[in-house]
Amino acid sequence: MAAGRRVxxxxxxxxxxxAVGAGLALGVLTQLGQRLLPDAVEPVANxxxxxxxxxxxxxxxxxxxxxxxxxxxxxLVLALVAYYAMVWLQLGYGASSSSLVLWTVAALAxxxxxxxxxxxxxxxxxxxxxxxxxxxxxxxxxxxVYLNVVLQPEAKPATVIFAxxxxxxxxxxxxxxxxRLLAYLAIVPALxxxxxxxxxLLVLGLVGLAGT
Numbered sequence: 001m002a003a004g005r006r007v008x009x010x011x012x013x014x015x016x017x018x019a020v021g022a023g024l025a026l027g028v029l030t031q032l033g034q035r036l037l038p039d040a041v042e043p044v045a046n047x048x049x050x051x052x053x054x055x056x057x058x059x060x061x062x063x064x065x066x067x068x069x070x071x072x073x074x075x076l077v078l079a080l081v082a083y084y085a086m087v088w089l090q091l092g093y094g095a096s097s098s099s100l101v102l103w104t105v106a107a108l109a110x111x112x113x114x115x116x117x118x119x120x121x122x123x124x125x126x127x128x129x130x131x132x133x134x135x136x137x138x139x140x141x142x143x144x145v146y147l148n149v150v151l152q153p154e155a156k157p158a159t160v161i162f163a164x165x166x167x168x169x170x171x172x173x174x175x176x177x178x179x180r181l182l183a184y185l186a187i188v189p190a191l192x193x194x195x196x197x198x199x200x201l202l203v204l205g206l207v208g209l210a211g212t
Contacts, residue, residue, distance in 0.1 A: 072115020134186025
């Protein structure tokens, strides 16, 4: 029992380090991408779905949904820390309080949803795993719709990228033809959740702007 507990603790520490490293790298790469990418694809580095994907894949390495939620949240919060640290180091200013509140809430929601979704992809029964894949795909497709509606035509290349990634996710992450079909079917209801998330972020953003 003692040996087994030591293995569990060691595994938890390992995934925690993965979450920390992935989060810090994500924040740094996001800020660099916003500065260095061409304007046509710069929205790729100013998007939510890649961050959710990081929480998803970090969560997939954990033992339980609870640990997945914690590690997903840690990764996204540290991504925020690294991102704003890079902004401060390179540009000399920090984030507004409303921006910090908005993205901290987004990190919490994204981590506790997509971390366990990643766990389900690796460990749950096939229908639940397919639903998790559909949720991740829906995040990218919803991002494409948002960019097309709000930033069109400037974001056209980024829109194509996100839509393509979203449609490929079930094909890549599914393990059989039936599994992939279930994942594609799961995209439809998952888009409702993804749309609700985007609407909530927009409302929080508008409330934050009104309060400044």
